[in-house]
Amino acid sequence: MRIFLIGFMGCGKSTFGRKLAAKMSYDFIDLDHLFESTAGTSIREYFNANGEEAFRQEESRILKSHDYPTNCVVATGGGAPCYFDNMDWINNNGVSVYIQMSPAALAQRLEKGKAKRPLLKDLNNAEIVDFIEHKLAERASYYEQAAITTDGMNLNIEELIAQVIYR
Known part of the structure; x- marks a missing residue:
């Protein structure tokens, strides 16, 4: 089974994805790392x-053209x-999981590493919260x-595994 983790940057797709993949004995693929190695x-x-x-x-080309293992967890980019x-x-190629978080929680996580994030690098904390609120509103119809x-x-790996397997 292929599990695609989606959600805004900073929500924990890569961190949680590694843990989920290890718990399920699946391969882990980070789309951002795949992009960088390909590009x-x-x-x-x-x-x-x-x-x-x-x-x-x-990013779209790489997402769709990669030869994914049968059993893997894929952390996508936030906008992918x-x-x-x-x-x-x-959705046609695996089970999608949206890791949902509030704008304030995301901003707190993203503040320290914003220099690495092209869309955030020039924003202060209040501007980051505003940016996240705006982007989440734009992206809601996709994430949902x-x-x-x-x-x-409150991520719980065991509960998520049960949801994925028994959905």
């Missing part, structure tokens, strides 16, 4: 050199489900298409 550059550098539209196109037909593709929604502040 031969960091996301930040690619984004700065080519712009967001080119980044989203390449929201472009082109990516969310439909995700997930087969499973889980609370990012």
